[in-house]
Amino acid sequence: xxxxxxxxxxxxxxxxxxxxxxxxxxxxxxxxxxxxxxxxxxxxxxxxxxxxxxxxxxxxxxxxxxxxxxxxxxxxxxxxxxxxxxxxxxxxxxxxxxxxxxxx
Amino acid sequence: xxxxxxxxxxxxxxxxxxxxxxxxxxxxxxxxxxxxxxxxxxxxxxxxxxxxxxxxxxxxxxxxxxxxxxxxxxxxxxxxxxxxxxxxxxxxxxxxxxxxxxxxxxxxxxxxxxxxxxxxxxxxxxxxxxxxxxxxxxxxxxxxxxxxxxxxxxxxxxxxxxxxxxxxxxxxxxxxxxxxxxxxxxxxxxxxxxxxxxxxxxxxxxxxxxxxxxxxxxxxxxxxxxxxxxxxxxxxxxxxxxxxxxxxxxxxxxxxxxxxxxxxxxxxxxxxxxxxxxxxxxxxxxxxxxxxxxxxxxxxxxxxxxxxxxxxxxxxxxxxxxxxxxxxxxxxxxxxxxxxxxxxxxxxxxxxxxxxxxxxxxxxx
Numbered sequence: 501x502x503x504x505x506x507x508x509x510x511x512x513x514x515x516x517x518x519x520x521x522x523x524x525x526x527x528x529x530x531x532x533x534x535x536x537x538x539x540x541x542x543x544x545x546x547x548x549x550x551x552x553x554x555x556x557x558x559x560x561x562x563x564x565x566x567x568x569x570x571x572x573x574x575x576x577x578x579x580x581x582x583x584x585x586x587x588x589x590x591x592x593x594x595x596x597x598x599x600x601x602x603x604x
Numbered sequence: 605x606x607x608x609x610x611x612x613x614x615x616x617x618x619x620x621x622x623x624x625x626x627x628x629x630x631x632x633x634x635x636x637x638x639x640x641x642x643x644x645x646x647x648x649x650x651x652x653x654x655x656x657x658x659x660x661x662x663x664x665x666x667x668x669x670x671x672x673x674x675x676x677x678x679x680x681x682x683x684x685x686x687x688x689x690x691x692x693x694x695x696x697x698x699x700x701x702x703x704x705x706x707x708x709x710x711x712x713x714x715x716x717x718x719x720x721x722x723x724x725x726x727x728x729x730x731x732x733x734x735x736x737x738x739x740x741x742x743x744x745x746x747x748x749x750x751x752x753x754x755x756x757x758x759x760x761x762x763x764x765x766x767x768x769x770x771x772x773x774x775x776x777x778x779x780x781x782x783x784x785x786x787x788x789x790x791x792x793x794x795x796x797x798x799x800x801x802x803x804x805x806x807x808x809x810x811x812x813x814x815x816x817x818x819x820x821x822x823x824x825x826x827x828x829x830x831x832x833x834x835x836x837x838x839x840x841x842x843x844x845x846x847x848x849x850x851x852x853x854x855x856x857x858x859x860x861x862x863x864x865x866x867x868x869x870x871x872x873x874x875x876x877x878x879x880x881x882x883x884x885x886x887x888x889x890x891x892x893x894x895x896x897x898x899x900x901x902x903x904x905x906x907x908x909x910x911x912x913x914x915x916x917x918x919x920x921x922x923x924x925x926x927x928x929x930x931x932x933x934x935x936x937x938x939x940x941x942x943x944x945x946x947x948x949x950x951x952x953x954x955x956x957x958x959x960x961x962x963x964x965x966x967x968x969x
Contacts, residue, residue, distance in 0.1 A: 556647045565895050567738045568706045582738045
């Protein structure tokens with residue numbers, strides 16, 4: 501049963517940045533685009549499970565801190581070697597200054 | 605000993621499985637603490653420094669080659685071709701490296717374009733070597749996992765020395781290129797290049813093969829060495845600085861230890877060497893935080909140097925340590941250079957199965 505989980509306050513994440521979010525033993529990454537749209541993906545790189553929150557957000561792309569693997573964080577799409585497997589993405593919504601992500 | 609050594613360092617041998625069993629593969633590596641905002645600032649990309657350095661690199665090559673061609677009938681051409689050769693055969697290594705990481709430029713196609721040019725010059729397939737280097741960063745100096753260990757224990761001394769003029773690497777690169785032209789990979793490449801990436805390797809090899817065929821045909825038809833001196837040849841005669849720099853990175857240091865402070869050197873170099881080597885002398889910093897662009901590594905060094913073993917003051921200082929260490933390892937493979945962390949540095953990460961760099965055998969004798 502999907503449910504909306506509060507992940508962070510809108511101000512917790514800077515524009516064009518990413519922060520980590522933990523829930524029920526799983527890691528997630530919450531992004532804020534330059535135009536203040538929030539996105540969420542799995543927290544680890546699909547290549548070697550590095551935490552994406554330590555990576556660099558640039559132009560709609562999150563880059564893994566270990567091997568520079570890149571994903572489109574809006575769609576989770578892997579953008580070339582060494583990452584070949586897409587990231588799982590999660591729907592988000594903002595209510596009352598809080599970012600929610602929908603988890604299954 | 606030769607066969608045992610190669611088997612030990614093989615990516616498809618028993619030590620590879622032992623490293624996985626010991627938790628050394630894809631392990632959690634030590635990182636110095638850097639404030640999050642500062643780290644994000646250091647990781648920021650821009651095109652300016654790499655555009656400048658690439659223009660200087662390629663521009664100098666064009667000028668030096670041009671003067672060398674004009675003077676080709678006299679010995680005065682030698683210093684110009686010698687300098688051209690170093691830019692082609694040695695400086696290409698760090699351009700391959702930086703652009704392979706995708707950090708040199710902000711603009712992606714620039715990284716990719718320079719990466720492909722540099723890969724050709726240094727004679728490394730851009731796809732296979734990207735995967736090889738990815739593994740090197742995941743499992744740095746983990747025996748049986750890292751495909752880029754230059755000085756094994758014991759070192760292949762003749763190979764190391766011959767490689768200063770590319771006498772091993774270049775023939776191996778040519779053999780691999782022919783293998784790739786035929787649509788095959790070596791056993792080691794097959795260990796780290798995913799299936800979906802392999803057609804790129806074969807396509808590149810066919811293009812490169814055609815280029816070398818044209819160069820050799822031009823030399824034969826014109827009755828001149830000039831085409832080979834300009835293309836391909838510098839990978840031999842200009843390669844020596846690649847090894848002068850490259851051997852400083854890890855030789856003689858700890859193996860099987862998940863802390864770059866103990867298995868990697870940072871060496872202070874002058875401005876010319878830093879240009880040729882794209883600041884890769886800040887090697888501990890690069891391994892610990894591979895996303896920091898090369899032109900920000902001096903700042904990163906200042907940020908974390910209190911947590912690192914002292915940097916070596918010069919190339920000469922690094923060689924004064926690494927040459928005796930590598931020679932001693934010819935007889936005593938348990939010997940390694942133990943790097944002492946400064947007072948106040950955080951202790952190295954030590955899972956129970958990981959040693960401090962002594963390279964104790966993972967497989968009981």
